[in-house]
Amino acid sequence: MRMKLAATAAAALAALPLSASADGEVNIYSYRQAFLLEPLLEAFEKETGIESNVVFAKKGLAERLEREGRNSPADVVMTVDISRINELVERDLVEGVETDTLNQNIPENLRHPEGKWYALTTRGRLIFASKERVEKGEISTYEDLADEKWDDRICTRSGKHPYNIALFSSMIAHHGEEKTEQWLEGVKDNLARKPQGGDRDQIKAIAEGVCDLSIGNSYYYGKMLEDENQRPIAEQVFLVFPNAEGRGTHVNISGIALTKSAPNKENAIKLMEFLSSPEAQRIYAEANFEYPANPDIQPSGIVAEWGEINPDDLSLQEIAENRNAAVKLVDRVDYDGE
Known part of the structure; x- marks a missing residue:
């Protein structure tokens, strides 16, 4: 070729x-x-x-x-x-x-x-959970991330990263700006550390005991399993397909x-x-x-082995149109602050 x-x-x-x-x-x-x-x-x-x-x-x-x-x-x-x-x-x-x-x-x-x-x-925006410290079924939706039971137990990358902005945009589409702002404040309150790194870094933080939950794209998990050096880290978490029994997982x-x-x-x-x-x-x-x-x-x-994904059928164009509103919410709640 x-x-x-x-x-x-x-x-x-x-x-x-x-x-x-x-x-x-x-x-x-x-x-x-x-x-x-x-x-x-x-x-x-x-x-x-x-x-x-x-x-x-x-x-x-x-x-x-x-x-x-x-x-x-x-x-x-x-x-x-x-x-x-x-x-x-x-x-x-x-x-x-x-x-x-x-x-x-x-x-x-x-x-x-x-x-x-x-x-x-x-690719699904999934929740990664510690096999040691989180029971299966203990968390099942994006909305659950704001529950005070997860106080000081969540790690994420920057709220302004496009992958998170897309997720937050989908929340606006489903719940409106006011309720999404309340939810985002709850997630921020539950963060174990200031947002940093990439999606794989959050899984590493779970393995190190810094937090118990993280948000990340599904394919990063596959990449970690493929890498013999990162596989032991990835094997310390299990996947949660958020809202699988409801509107579906954000993609x-x-x-x-x-x-x-x-x-x-x-x-x-x-x-x-x-x-x-x-x-x-x-x-x-x-x-x-x-x-x-x-x-x-x-x-x-490997992807098939994770089980069937029920994707949210929300129009990706609608998500894109909520982007600016999502960015403003991240600033308003000072998501990336200390």
Whole structure:
């Protein structure tokens, strides 16, 4: 396969003048790491003969698209969070796409109402609980995190991290701002330490006895189990799928959007359709311990062993629209403060 990669943020944003006119190519700007895309793009080229060029960056792709304007070589953007993909919509950088294939493969709540983005995989925002200090069934909902019984027993990363903002946005959608603010104050009161680190750091804190509960994306748990050094730490917690018996567990997405400047639009749409297909959904989900966005495809491997997830069917677009309100609530309750 002749897939071209720019694998560092600096190189991605400063160089790699992708060909904007070559036939049989598709140019991808990606927040998703290149090694996760490689098996997908190999399968895509094998099926279609279309080669892929990938720019990977941790940040700044929206700004790059704005700077390049209609001369941008990018055909699609792939993201790892609903807020990042919605940023492209808000900046008017992406174009709506609607095809029978995409609409059949991706549920309505996991795509933009006008086809400006489509989810490719989902991940649950789960509760991780100490096997030693928490009984199974003792906590079952996000709402429970504010119960005073968990005083000084919860660890989380920053409240302003996009993954937490998405969760808080979903709480606003379900409960309104006033009740969500009260809930968030309760969660803050129950924190064992100031928010810090990433999702895996919270599991480590549980193993070290700093706290008994944490919030994290499901795929981080899979990554820890895969790592022989981190596996003993991960094995000290069990998973809770919050609200599984009610509205369902909050999920976030990795997604894809067609740029307005796409010089290879037809190839880009073929890629989008391929990535929603059963074959690609299996490859993509397995590569990062995620759930397929296509509901006809079941999770496999370690993810399947965790048990069935009942995802909240709330529109991800509605969650994105509550983002600013969620950020204000985090500031108002001083969630990241001492």
